[in-house]
Amino acid sequence: MSEKLKVAIIGCGGIANGKHLPSLKKLEQVELVAFCDIDITKAEKAAKKYGTPDAAVYEGYKQLLKDESIDVVHVLTPNISHAEISIAAMEAGKHVMCEKPMAKTTEEAKLMVETAERTGKKLTIGYNNRFRPDSQHLHNVCKQGDLGEVYYAKAHAIRRRAVPTWGVFLDEEKQGGGPLIDIGTHALDLTLWMMDNYKPKSVMGTVYHKLGQKKDAANAWGSWDPEKFTVEDSAFGFITMENGATIVLEASWALNTLDVDEAKCSLSGTEGGADMKDGLRINGEHFSKLYTTNVELGAGGVAFYDGKEESDADLEARLWIESIIHNTEPIVKPEEALVVTQILEAIYESAKTGKAVYFE
Known part of the structure; x- marks a missing residue:
């Protein structure tokens, strides 16, 4: 794959800045092109530090998902919205890395697995340990x-x-x-x-x-x-x-x-x-x-x-991105996270x- 994967971040709080963004920034195969947070100042700050010069900033994730150029979305929000955003992102044609836990409930987690199977998009969960x-x-x-x-x-x-x-x-x-x-x-x-x-x-x-x-x-x-x-x-x-x-x-x-x-x-x-x-x-x-x-x-x-x-976070990010590039299974499979x-x-x-x- 000659072109870089365009990655978007939804939720620009502690786990984004402490784990995902520093690791993704190190990868040559990745461009961080979009940032979203209900506190727009957090998204702007993250975009300035980690994003491409023309990185987009959003207050609502639905608007971000309309960008067809985005390949991958990292869902780094509170647990209550993990399933909702992950499902919407896969429906919009994006591969999804969702932070742990997979979802608040088994019902939500099952819907996430079903959506990944139906859309053919990759889904993994952030079990970095x-x-x-x-x-x-x-x-x-x-x-x-x-x-x-x-x-x-x-x-x-x-x-x-x-x-x-x-x-x-x-x-x-x-x-x-x-x-x-x-x-x-x-x-x-x-x-x-x-x-x-x-x-x-x-x-x-x-x-x-x-x-x-x-x-x-x-x-x-x-x-x-x-x-x-x-x-x-x-x-x-x-x-x-x-x-x-x-x-x-x-x-x-x-x-x-x-x-x-x-x-x-x-x-x-x-x-x-x-x-x-x-x-x-x-x-x-x-x-x-x-x-x-x-x-x-x-x-x-x-x-x-x-x-x-x-680091464990760097290895997690690299292997996740490589699973998309090479079309292989991610290390953390959604079916395992569901259990x-x-x-x-x-x-x-x-x-x-x-x-x-x-x-x-």
Whole structure:
């Protein structure tokens, strides 16, 4: 492909400026030609810093989608509008990268998958933790079968006190939930991907609103306003899969614990195990002896190596764009992200009813 892909950004907030725009700007195959945000000043600022000299700026996404020259749209808005905008973009002939989580509800996520299949447009979801060096290596270990059948796993997304107090993170209506749908979604995606298991059978869940009402609370980003804290502060899920495997999912923004891990997983298989607790560790049994291997993922010690490895965000962006150019499947498939949404929704539902949710 000689011509560059023309990419548009819808939603020019923190995730756009902190992740997507810097990575896309580095790619020679990309031109950032359009920017949209309900706060037009954010779009203008992003366009000036990252866009082409004639980049267009919009306040409404529908007007942006009328530009037939745009090839790709990144949907980086609050969760409530992920499905609406992604579906409209695919209908308008654009490939779509949508930030995680895929959607607020399973119904919306299914519509996104159906639209991608019907229009023939590529759709991927922003699960960037798959692209970390430890995740990439562990996935290769699992794919090769070194752990055997992984029948027990834990998905870790635990913060002690790190509640995001900006934007709409604390607004249940706009986000669909708190830490479970925000960071728990990363940990669950990572775990399912490692296990290559996307067939849940049942889910039990608990959701807690225990610390969110505290005033003047200690927090990484300053105390939150209890009146605005309408989402859970922690949530936990017990997931059984059709093949008998078990997954425990833990997620919190505020929890009285020192066992803190975010976007990590622990795996137990018939031939070995692995975790991301202290770097990447592989464990097993060899010649009737137990072993633990700490995997060295850096390239330290090489005199001429400058230490500048491709970041997870850079790798995610590059492989996404290359999947469009070469017409290959994206690393994060929409069907996989749909299962993540199904399980998260089931945890919330189970917590409300006090009963297990069963999948057909």
